Amino acid sequence: MSPIADPPVAEPDAAVAVLRARLAAAGVAPSVLVTDADILEPHLRDWRGWHRGEGLALARPRSVPDVQAILSACHDLGLPVVPQGGNSSMCGASVPASGRPPAVVLSLSALDRIRHVDAPGWNLVAEAGCTLGAVQAAARAAGRHFGLDLGARDTARIGGLVSTNAGGMGVLRYGAMRDQVLGLEVVLADGTLWNGLRALRKDNSGFDLKQLFIGTEGTHGVVTAACLRLHPPETSAASLLLALPDLAAANRVAEIALRRGGRALSALELVPGLGLALAAQVLGGPLPMPENHAWNVLLHLAGEEPVEGLAEAIASAALEGGAAVDGVLAQSGAQEARLWALRDAFSEAHRLLGLSFRFDLAVPVGRITELAEALMPPVLRLAPGARFFVFGHLGDGNLHVSIAQPEGADAASFAALRPAIESLVHEMVWRMGGTISAEHGIGQLHREEIALQKPAEELALMRAVKGMLDPKGILNPGQLLPD
Amino acid sequence: MSPIADPPVAEPDAAVAVLRARLAAAGVAPSVLVTDADILEPHLRDWRGWHRGEGLALARPRSVPDVQAILSACHDLGLPVVPQGGNSSMCGASVPASGRPPAVVLSLSALDRIRHVDAPGWNLVAEAGCTLGAVQAAARAAGRHFGLDLGARDTARIGGLVSTNAGGMGVLRYGAMRDQVLGLEVVLADGTLWNGLRALRKDNSGFDLKQLFIGTEGTHGVVTAACLRLHPPETSAASLLLALPDLAAANRVAEIALRRGGRALSALELVPGLGLALAAQVLGGPLPMPENHAWNVLLHLAGEEPVEGLAEAIASAALEGGAAVDGVLAQSGAQEARLWALRDAFSEAHRLLGLSFRFDLAVPVGRITELAEALMPPVLRLAPGARFFVFGHLGDGNLHVSIAQPEGADAASFAALRPAIESLVHEMVWRMGGTISAEHGIGQLHREEIALQKPAEELALMRAVKGMLDPKGILNPGQLLPD
Numbered sequence: 024m025s026p027i028a029d030p031p032v033a034e035p036d037a038a039v040a041v042l043r044a045r046l047a048a049a050g051v052a053p054s055v056l057v058t059d060a061d062i063l064e065p066h067l068r069d070w071r072g073w074h075r076g077e078g079l080a081l082a083r084p085r086s087v088p089d090v091q092a093i094l095s096a097c098h099d100l101g102l103p104v105v106p107q108g109g110n111s112s113m114c115g116a117s118v119p120a121s122g123r124p125p126a127v128v129l130s131l132s133a134l135d136r137i138r139h140v141d142a143p144g145w146n147l148v149a150e151a152g153c154t155l156g157a158v159q160a161a162a163r164a165a166g167r168h169f170g171l172d173l174g175a176r177d178t179a180r181i182g183g184l185v186s187t188n189a190g191g192m193g194v195l196r197y198g199a200m201r202d203q204v205l206g207l208e209v210v211l212a213d214g215t216l217w218n219g220l221r222a223l224r225k226d227n228s229g230f231d232l233k234q235l236f237i238g239t240e241g242t243h244g245v246v247t248a249a250c251l252r253l254h255p256p257e258t259s260a261a262s263l264l265l266a267l268p269d270l271a272a273a274n275r276v277a278e279i280a281l282r283r284g285g286r287a288l289s290a291l292e293l294v295p296g297l298g299l300a301l302a303a304q305v306l307g308g309p310l311p312m313p314e315n316h317a318w319n320v321l322l323h324l325a326g327e328e329p330v331e332g333l334a335e336a337i338a339s340a341a342l343e344g345g346a347a348v349d350g351v352l353a354q355s356g357a358q359e360a361r362l363w364a365l366r367d368a369f370s371e372a373h374r375l376l377g378l379s380f381r382f383d384l385a386v387p388v389g390r391i392t393e394l395a396e397a398l399m400p401p402v403l404r405l406a407p408g409a410r411f412f413v414f415g416h417l418g419d420g421n422l423h424v425s426i427a428q429p430e431g432a433d434a435a436s437f438a439a440l441r442p443a444i445e446s447l448v449h450e451m452v453w454r455m456g457g458t459i460s461a462e463h464g465i466g467q468l469h470r471e472e473i474a475l476q477k478p479a480e481e482l483a484l485m486r487a488v489k490g491m492l493d494p495k496g497i498l499n500p501g502q503l504l505p506d
Numbered sequence: 507m508s509p510i511a512d513p514p515v516a517e518p519d520a521a522v523a524v525l526r527a528r529l530a531a532a533g534v535a536p537s538v539l540v541t542d543a544d545i546l547e548p549h550l551r552d553w554r555g556w557h558r559g560e561g562l563a564l565a566r567p568r569s570v571p572d573v574q575a576i577l578s579a580c581h582d583l584g585l586p587v588v589p590q591g592g593n594s595s596m597c598g599a600s601v602p603a604s605g606r607p608p609a610v611v612l613s614l615s616a617l618d619r620i621r622h623v624d625a626p627g628w629n630l631v632a633e634a635g636c637t638l639g640a641v642q643a644a645a646r647a648a649g650r651h652f653g654l655d656l657g658a659r660d661t662a663r664i665g666g667l668v669s670t671n672a673g674g675m676g677v678l679r680y681g682a683m684r685d686q687v688l689g690l691e692v693v694l695a696d697g698t699l700w701n702g703l704r705a706l707r708k709d710n711s712g713f714d715l716k717q718l719f720i721g722t723e724g725t726h727g728v729v730t731a732a733c734l735r736l737h738p739p740e741t742s743a744a745s746l747l748l749a750l751p752d753l754a755a756a757n758r759v760a761e762i763a764l765r766r767g768g769r770a771l772s773a774l775e776l777v778p779g780l781g782l783a784l785a786a787q788v789l790g791g792p793l794p795m796p797e798n799h800a801w802n803v804l805l806h807l808a809g810e811e812p813v814e815g816l817a818e819a820i821a822s823a824a825l826e827g828g829a830a831v832d833g834v835l836a837q838s839g840a841q842e843a844r845l846w847a848l849r850d851a852f853s854e855a856h857r858l859l860g861l862s863f864r865f866d867l868a869v870p871v872g873r874i875t876e877l878a879e880a881l882m883p884p885v886l887r888l889a890p891g892a893r894f895f896v897f898g899h900l901g902d903g904n905l906h907v908s909i910a911q912p913e914g915a916d917a918a919s920f921a922a923l924r925p926a927i928e929s930l931v932h933e934m935v936w937r938m939g940g941t942i943s944a945e946h947g948i949g950q951l952h953r954e955e956i957a958l959q960k961p962a963e964e965l966a967l968m969r970a971v972k973g974m975l976d977p978k979g980i981l982n983p984g985q986l987l988p989d
Contacts, residue, residue, distance in 0.1 A: 141872070143761070143873075145872070190708055194707075196769075202685070217964060224902035225682065228948055228960070229986050230968050232968065235971075238710055238712070239712070239713050278626070283810055283811070285738050285810035327766055327768035387624065388705075389626035460711045480700045487975075489713075492967075503712050
């Protein structure tokens, strides 16, 4: 059940009638614009049911000229436009911001062609509505590998992945979405098309304009297609779970793994015993090691050459030096799959803890153990008995922290502590030079907080760029930047 | 000898007196501003002697507040400011543009501290005036590796490397300078300081502002320091020279090397027999193989684990499949050094050909052999007997093309062909979706041509961003963007 009440959808009004006439005049098929409340409703609320905004209409363009006509008309009419892909945002960025005038939801889902795959050129061009899974499959069919992967691969779409600079599981080896983008096609706020679909690895001919549109959550323009780089296929993989004597040893394991594993290292995850125990409860089946240690590191190696020897070398070095006290090297596909199934079940495992406050934090690499240790005492002073479910990506300084209600406690009274705990965690992260959004984005969820994270000069520059690209403020208003 | 005449330096005039007073009032030491012609002169001309502009004064700030005071004053007074690092630009971007009012040259060379090295955090903070060599050494001393390398390592400075998004020899493995930058400290046109010196690998808290200043040749702001990412040290290396049956076979070798070598592959160079012959003439000593083939590929592998076996596997696969007809695997440090000394001598080897027109082109990966083959017939129709010295980076689609005068021909009459040959080459590259500046930049050398390369919408966006960041147009005027 959604925690948000269900207000009636705004009736199509005069604005919609004028918009419809404008689109007809531009040759856009009438069925592109839909105002039926039943169809519109799921596009107004995010998948977790945390956010819901008002919608004027749903626009489902079938071509790039359709997108241009819609933006041109909305720009002239001053109508807000919310670009939407798979609507899998973690911060409410893909639905109209709540408390705002009703918006036109611009769904790019029908622009879902892979325009071409250039295997010798190690790139492909995908339209904004292609799912991540479709891009991965197209790369595979051409004997190539797409570098980004995340759980929502069959929901998340390329336009949204670009607009949020998505991270996921391969960041250590391949970088985030920004690193996959060679070129972009973008429709600007006023309907102007910028064709920047270049397939070049090197181009130092001035300002790299595509950077304006990556990670800006649809507030700077609407991405309609992307030229994406491809990598050699991975032909070998190995996974390794190492149990640690204590949390600080995670840094020693990371040093060994990064130095020895280099670019073959594609995951380096801090994994708590609590998480393994809860995940085993969710999935059934045994724990990976006879004794469940409080802290563990889960590694994944992949490459074009066999990597098993490398995994063994890392395990030996960690065990011999005392950085690890026990370990499991996945010897088969099934063993490996089990390790990652446990890790993937963390999200569901949270439910067993009752109410929890969840954070997507990043600090400089090497400081996440320090953050984890520093957080606990002050949080426990605020919320005695609170339980910590702390896991993260050691290789890129990204710590997911969940603070759950004390066992058997009352969820409502714990809920009242949210503002105080959030302030405490955020301020600690900022003091360490970190960010409160490592990979999930800002959207409507965190837009007030970034004014506390960023210096005034930076906010002023962000606002100036936004004002230059979208002077009427029609693109995804109420998102990313504080008012 | 410089091909440019030697006009007198503009005398310090009223503007300098006012500037001096402003700086004194801001507490800047008087010696920061120099107007002595002998001292100023080398800062007004580029290292190749192709470009020379007019200078009002040389400003050598000793601190970031000095930089702020200088920009604040120049902004108020409307004085042009040309940021300068090692003055090793390949396109005249680091000296005042010719034919413009005299500028204040802002040399960042005295800001040359490594502010800190964070080995467990895999990053360091270097001021703009640090040489690349100093950064490499600081990384090495901490048991880390800096990913960028190029011949001008003891001249080129961090501010300039960031501002030109420098490429060089490790791009295939580590990416260009953009990929090394975690955070920046920038002084804006009006003297405002933006401290964006974050050390985060992941930060999705809105528009990644540092992208505005990378590769924009000092026209958007003055970089005063950078937080740079570090990599594991390379403990193993191998080099391999493969002789090809024909030019097209380069693509087959590239496919084998990229698939087998993966991230261990750090160079994949197309090397012509002509280049090896000329380089051997320059350096003395034998050619690497008994027979000098017209086309070759030179590979470099490096990594944290031994790579010799990988080099052998690539050589075997290429020779067995007929993609290569001969090969040399460098068995020792001296042999390897000789191979790269031959490659590094290409620049000097050009001189043996007399006058040549040189291009820094990029097309999509996999198309550089097509570009090389398509170029020759029409150029030969324009300039019968012209000689081609074509080499490049197969892994990132970057082709360096030199078109040299026919043997024994008259240099002056060949020189007259330059505009026609340049137009022909540039138009062919643009038709292939390429760029006329892969890694060297635009500066004053190519700024008119990019209006032909880029769509009008892109130029309009570039101008809008520039106008927003530098409304008075004081930062490096006459560079990067056409008027």
